[in-house]
Amino acid sequence: MLNRSIRFFELTGMNWLIPIANLLAGKNPKAQLNQLLASIGAPLVAFLIFLLLWSTAASNIKTSLGNLPGPSQTWEQFESLVDEHTAARDKEAAFYQRQEDRNAKRIEQGKEPKDIRPYTGAPTFFDQIFTSLYTVFIGFAVATIIAIPVGIICGLNSTIYTGLNPLIQIFRPVSPLAWLPIVTMVVSALYTTDDPFFAKSFITSALTVTLCSLWPTLINTTVGVSTIDKDLINVSRVLRLSWMTQIFKVVIPASLPMIFTGLRLSLGVGWMVLIAAEMLAQNPGLGKFVWDEFQNGSSNSLGRILVAVFVIGIIGFLLDRIMLTLQKSVSHDKTQEIR
Amino acid sequence: MANSYLDISGVSIEFPTPNGPFKALDNVNLKIEKGEFISLIGHSGCGKSTVLNIVAGLYNATQGGVILQGKEVLQPGPDRAVVFQNHSLFPWLTCYENVRLAVDKVMKGKPKAERHEWTEYNLELVHMGHAMHKRPDEISGGMKQRVGIARALSMQPKVLLMDEPFGALDALTRAHMQDSLTEIQAELNNTVIMITHDVDEAVLLSDRIVMMTNGPAATIGEILHVDLERPRERLELADDPTYNHYRAEVLKFLHERHAKKDVPQSTKKATTTTSDAADKKEEDKKDVAA
Numbered sequence: 001m002l003n004r005s006i007r008f009f010e011l012t013g014m015n016w017l018i019p020i021a022n023l024l025a026g027k028n029p030k031a032q033l034n035q036l037l038a039s040i041g042a043p044l045v046a047f048l049i050f051l052l053l054w055s056t057a058a059s060n061i062k063t064s065l066g067n068l069p070g071p072s073q074t075w076e077q078f079e080s081l082v083d084e085h086t087a088a089r090d091k092e093a094a095f096y097q098r099q100e101d102r103n104a105k106r107i108e109q110g111k112e113p114k115d116i117r118p119y120t121g122a123p124t125f126f127d128q129i130f131t132s133l134y135t136v137f138i139g140f141a142v143a144t145i146i147a148i149p150v151g152i153i154c155g156l157n158s159t160i161y162t163g164l165n166p167l168i169q170i171f172r173p174v175s176p177l178a179w180l181p182i183v184t185m186v187v188s189a190l191y192t193t194d195d196p197f198f199a200k201s202f203i204t205s206a207l208t209v210t211l212c213s214l215w216p217t218l219i220n221t222t223v224g225v226s227t228i229d230k231d232l233i234n235v236s237r238v239l240r241l242s243w244m245t246q247i248f249k250v251v252i253p254a255s256l257p258m259i260f261t262g263l264r265l266s267l268g269v270g271w272m273v274l275i276a277a278e279m280l281a282q283n284p285g286l287g288k289f290v291w292d293e294f295q296n297g298s299s300n301s302l303g304r305i306l307v308a309v310f311v312i313g314i315i316g317f318l319l320d321r322i323m324l325t326l327q328k329s330v331s332h333d334k335t336q337e338i339r
Numbered sequence: 340m341a342n343s344y345l346d347i348s349g350v351s352i353e354f355p356t357p358n359g360p361f362k363a364l365d366n367v368n369l370k371i372e373k374g375e376f377i378s379l380i381g382h383s384g385c386g387k388s389t390v391l392n393i394v395a396g397l398y399n400a401t402q403g404g405v406i407l408q409g410k411e412v413l414q415p416g417p418d419r420a421v422v423f424q425n426h427s428l429f430p431w432l433t434c435y436e437n438v439r440l441a442v443d444k445v446m447k448g449k450p451k452a453e454r455h456e457w458t459e460y461n462l463e464l465v466h467m468g469h470a471m472h473k474r475p476d477e478i479s480g481g482m483k484q485r486v487g488i489a490r491a492l493s494m495q496p497k498v499l500l501m502d503e504p505f506g507a508l509d510a511l512t513r514a515h516m517q518d519s520l521t522e523i524q525a526e527l528n529n530t531v532i533m534i535t536h537d538v539d540e541a542v543l544l545s546d547r548i549v550m551m552t553n554g555p556a557a558t559i560g561e562i563l564h565v566d567l568e569r570p571r572e573r574l575e576l577a578d579d580p581t582y583n584h585y586r587a588e589v590l591k592f593l594h595e596r597h598a599k600k601d602v603p604q605s606t607k608k609a610t611t612t613t614s615d616a617a618d619k620k621e622e623d624k625k626d627v628a629a
Contacts, residue, residue: 231425232427234395235427235429238395238420239417239444240414240416240444241444253431254431332431
């Protein structure tokens with residue numbers, strides 16, 4: 001049990017939890033405490049200094065919306081967002097309850113029950129987090145589906161790579177803000193149905209994420225495939241493996257670590273791009289939340305935006321940790337340190 | 340000519356480089372009988388690996404060709420299994436899976452149990468039965484090379500090609516591996532072409548030692564028949580005058596008649612082993628050029 005949880009912490013990069021686990025198991029408490037202090041002491045001190053600097057700086061900056069919020073005001077706003085969320089959920093439950101009560105009455109009176117109407121209240125902050133996550137995953141998934149095969153082809157065939165490389169290099173540094181108007185117009189022109197399954201703003205945001213997060217995976221896959229040990233390729237030639245077997249048994253496993261390095265970078269880029277895309281496309285996610293609060297301009301707005309900043313940061317960090325764990329689990333060389 | 344098992348006839352190869360074609364081999368002729376153990380020895384960069392790669396079918400000769408049992412070699416195949424210097428095991432597969440991949444390829448259509456048994460048999464043959472479910476990064480260099488040999492043997496090749504199989508190993512492990520190879524050879528009597536830098540290894544293992552001149556346009560300089568009784572015992576042979584005579588012959592060829600001009604004589608012995616890596620690099624450059 002202890003060893004298994006330690007291995008899990010190592011794999012997920014949460015090394016600082018190891019001493020706690022050891023401590024709980026009662027293994028050499030003094031050494032564990034020292035290790036714990038060394039691993040979380042410094043980050044804790046740094047964080048406290050940061051909070052101090054933040055609150056002093058904030059109290060000295062006057063904006064048209066009042067003082068820049070410090071840590072405590074930001075925390076208050078977080079609590080109020082949580083309250084609003086629970087209040088909205090209660091309201092939603094009550095809304096459905098009312099309809100059901102009414103229908104029950106109608107049935108009692110021998111009338112046909114009416115259809116239940118869906119709740120149309122505004123999304124809360126936490127609904128918006130999930131919209132953002134959903135959007136980024138769709139955009140990232142589409143990018144992955146395009147980037148990995150193209151990367152493999154580029155890695156295998158240097159002529160194709162030479163041909164595509166200038167295009168890759170030109171489009172890679174383009175900002176999402178530049179793509180967005182074009183994507184918006186193209187989506188409006190091409191995605192015309194009366195009963196859309198996806199909202200246009202969602203498709204626009206997801207596609208912008210795709211366009212920007214494509215490149216790290218593509219480039220890393222290409223490098224991974226083109227740098228496969230030549231001897232391994234020779235082995236597969238000696239074995240006369242078929243083309244498909246060679247791709248799935250040799251090329252992909254050999255370049256998997258590099259592919260995952262690319263995926264990790266891509267997801268990071270995608271998450272960063274998403275916020276900007278949502279702001280402009282008005283996709284109901286975190287980006288729109290920030291934009292709406294900015295336009296709203298109440299005395300609470302800056303605090304709420306700061307809450308969003310932290311939430312965006314923490315989610316980005318968690319996504320990176322998940323990818324790191326995957327990256328470690330596919331690495332051939334278990335002794336290699338991946339951070 | 341028509342009757343020999345493996346016939347390397349009139350093989351020349353040129354690699355295109357930015358400064359015009361580079362002739363690596365010129366008119367290499369060698370006939371090998373079934374069950375013979377041949378060593379290729381020569382200075383770094385003389386094209387030993389190129390000869391081996393042509394026999395393997397990984398390169399195609401510019402002129403001449405290789406005929407194995409009456410058929411011309413045009414592409415690589417499992418009947419000419421190669422043991423590479425750096426083991427070349429797939430790092431994401433266990434030892435067993437590495438061998439099994441080859442077994443599945445050459446024993447297509449045979450029942451699963453039979454393939455499983457054959458995989459295990461070959462791993463046992465190289466004394467790797469105890470670690471067959473470990474991954475390459477969990478075992479030592481010598482063990483990896485054993486698995487590489489097991490993989491090659493499992494293909495039951497007509498010719499076993501070994502490109503400095505023990506070059507990257509330390510001296511003790513190397514001696515151990517040579518003994519293992521002698522043992523396996525006594526049992527299976529394979530036809531083997533082995534590249535080596537090690538004079539003792541060549542004399543100890545080979546029926547014939549093929550000595551190559553220096554490149555460019557390298558070719559076979561001399562062929563030495565090693566008439567020593569088998570089984571050969573390393574320790575007994577150390578004092579054997581015939582053995583030492585053969586050894587001296589090879590050394591004379593390498594260090595007197597075909598000494599490398601750019602390397603001082605006295606440091607020769609030491610550089611032959613350390614230059615392995617440089618040799619490999621040169622070979623790689625040619626690959627890129629090709």
